[in-house]
Every structure is written in C-alpha cells, then in structure tokens.
Amino acid sequence: MGTRTHPGSLIPDIEPVQLLEPSGELHDSDQWPTDLDAADLVAMYEHMVLTRALDRELVNLQRQGQLALVASCRGQEAAQVGSAWACRDTDWMTPQYRELGAAVVRGVDPVGIGRFWRSTWHGTNELLKQRITHFSVPIATQCLHATGIGLGMKLDDEDDVVICYFGDGATSEGDAHEAMNFAAVFEAPVIFFVQNNQWAISVPVAEQTRSLSIAHKAVAYGMPGVRVDGNDVVASYAVTREAVERARAGGGPTLIEAVTYRMEPHTTSDDATRYRPEGELEHWAELDPIDRLVKHLRSVDAFDDDVEKAVADKAAAATAHLREGIWDIDPVDASALFDDVYATEPPNYAEQRAQLAAEIDARTGEGER
Numbered sequence: 001m002g003t004r005t006h007p008g009s010l011i012p013d014i015e016p017v018q019l020l021e022p023s024g025e026l027h028d029s030d031q032w033p034t035d036l037d038a039a040d041l042v043a044m045y046e047h048m049v050l051t052r053a054l055d056r057e058l059v060n061l062q063r064q065g066q067l068a069l070v071a072s073c074r075g076q077e078a079a080q081v082g083s084a085w086a087c088r089d090t091d092w093m094t095p096q097y098r099e100l101g102a103a104v105v106r107g108v109d110p111v112g113i114g115r116f117w118r119s120t121w122h123g124t125n126e127l128l129k130q131r132i133t134h135f136s137v138p139i140a141t142q143c144l145h146a147t148g149i150g151l152g153m154k155l156d157d158e159d160d161v162v163i164c165y166f167g168d169g170a171t172s173e174g175d176a177h178e179a180m181n182f183a184a185v186f187e188a189p190v191i192f193f194v195q196n197n198q199w200a201i202s203v204p205v206a207e208q209t210r211s212l213s214i215a216h217k218a219v220a221y222g223m224p225g226v227r228v229d230g231n232d233v234v235a236s237y238a239v240t241r242e243a244v245e246r247a248r249a250g251g252g253p254t255l256i257e258a259v260t261y262r263m264e265p266h267t268t269s270d271d272a273t274r275y276r277p278e279g280e281l282e283h284w285a286e287l288d289p290i291d292r293l294v295k296h297l298r299s300v301d302a303f304d305d306d307v308e309k310a311v312a313d314k315a316a317a318a319t320a321h322l323r324e325g326i327w328d329i330d331p332v333d334a335s336a337l338f339d340d341v342y343a344t345e346p347p348n349y350a351e352q353r354a355q356l357a358a359e360i361d362a363r364t365g366e367g368e369r
Contacts, residue, residue: 005222012215016259017239018229022287024295032238038302044085044233045297046311048077048290051101053315054110057322058100058117062268066326067117072264073098075231078289079195079258081105082236083163086244090131092149092162094142097135098195098262099165106130110318111325120332125340140170143179143192150188150253161189161247163240169200171217172208180255184221187252191243194255195230197262202275218255230260231289261287334360 062070080101112126136142146164183190218225228239243254261284265272297303
C-alpha cells in the first residue's frame, strides 16, 4: 500500500493548462512537454474533423427517424482526440456515451456506434474489439468498471492503463466517488478524465458542487488533479500523457478536468434554448478546437487547401458509410439476446430462448411486431 501524500502538494492550479492559444500560437512547456510534430497535428486535425462530421450525421439520422437518440460531442473533439492520442491501443477505455472522438481515434466502425443509438443491442460489440467498454447511459457506472479493470490488470502485472471518460454531472454521483477512492487506495492505473462541458443537462456546474473546481476534488482522494483547456488538443494530449505514464509506472490514478463546452443540447431530446444564457454559445464558438488547430497549422505551413480537401473527402466517405450501414437496417434477431452471455449455457437457457421465440411469433402473428 502506498504512502499518503501531503494534500498541499496535490492542489491543482485553477487556471487550466493551455499550450495552444485560440489565436493558434503554440507554446513549449517544460512541465508539459510534447513529442508531437506537424504530421501528428495534421493527423489529430483529421480525427477531429472526422468526429465532427460523424457526429453531425448521427444527429441527422436521428432527426430522420433512423436513430432513437443521440448525445452530440460537438465542441468536445479536442478533449477526446487529445486524451485518446495519449493512450496506446492495448489500454482500456470506459466511456460515458458522448465519446465518439475517442472511438474514432481507436478506429471503431461508426456503424456500430450508430446501431447503439438505434437501440439494438449488437451496436457496441464493435467497441469491445478496440478495448472500449460499452457506452454507459447510466451515469458514472463506468467509473466502477474502470477501477475494477485497472485493479485487475495491476494484480495480473500488466502495464496497460484505463482511461475513464465521464462528465461534470457524473461527479455528483456516488459511483464516481467510490471508484476514485478505491482506485486511489489501491493505486489502480486509472485516468479519470472528466469533460466539464458546463452543463449536466440543464444544471450548471456552479449548482453541482461548492468545490473550487472538479479537479480540486482529487485532493480528497489523495491523487493528482489537473485542469486542462479541453478545447486545446495539444494540452489535452500532454496532460493525459503525463498521467498515463505515471499510472503505467505504478504511480496510481489521476483526475483530469478538461474544461470544454458542448455546442449542442444534452441529447436530441433536449431543448438547450430553455436554460442557456444569452451569448454563451457565441463565446464558446470563438474557442472552437478545430479552428484553433487550423490557425496553428497554417502558421507553420502544414495546412493548405489540399489538406483540407483530402480530410473533407475522408469525412464524406465515413459519413456515407455510416448512413449506408444504418438506413433502414433490419432488426436484430431477438434470440441474439442470449448469445455471448455464458461460456457454457445453463440448462434453463434453451427453454427461455424458446419461450421468447414463441412470444415473438405470437405477437408477429397479431401484427404487433
């Protein structure tokens, strides 16, 4: 068991770490060094653009009746792409439901994510292939999964880590506190990555906590806490990389608060115009994470019309692939509900499977599909 750290050494700066200014100027930092060159930043730009395009297409599909619901991540691309870029492919991710950008970095087929929002239970099996757990609609439950996975890997002497994504609203849930406390006590290799997008549905952060910031909560658990500009993809990468390296070396968990903003409503079932103050959306639009990176790339002659068109073409192909994979797709075989649950099925499983099939047949016969 590790020794206790004096809380005074854990108090984070209230000013978020920022390396890439909204003007596009990039600063070097001795405390947060990066190993990113221009090609890496162009690749990050591509992933952020892909994320935004796929996000927009998911919303379009929902509006056209093809998906049940969508939680947009527009505005949060830098926090997700930068943090995911700091992890290796064997590290686990435990997302909430808004982490499309992290999934894009891992190369997840977006059709699988679309099927999740279509409410078919096969949707997120695509995620598991890339060591990403299922999107978690119940708030903060994935924090417990992250700590469990991390502790298991530590007991197995693996050097992989877990990055757990959740929102500012989830920090008001008991599961988040239990997960962070347990991870700190047992030094589990977990990065708790909070995307503070300012709103938990219609509740602002100021009405959720009296803490100076979400990152300051880390002091109580005895782990490092860091605030980072979540619209700065370079800083999001640098801060997460430092936490990942510490966890991989046995240094335990870190709480990162990425200060960002969701430009869309909480979900497509929400009306943000009923609670957002006037001018807030316009303020954050000026801090757009993609525009900021483009300004920098142009300043170092790493971005031109050819780069923009090539990335736009890839985004168009990806959205077309998503649409083709979702539009009017046939329902999943209901009996698949029983697949992949037990390695050896219990005796009553065949009976339950047959009972479900009989009920579906009866309803179909009555026109109640």
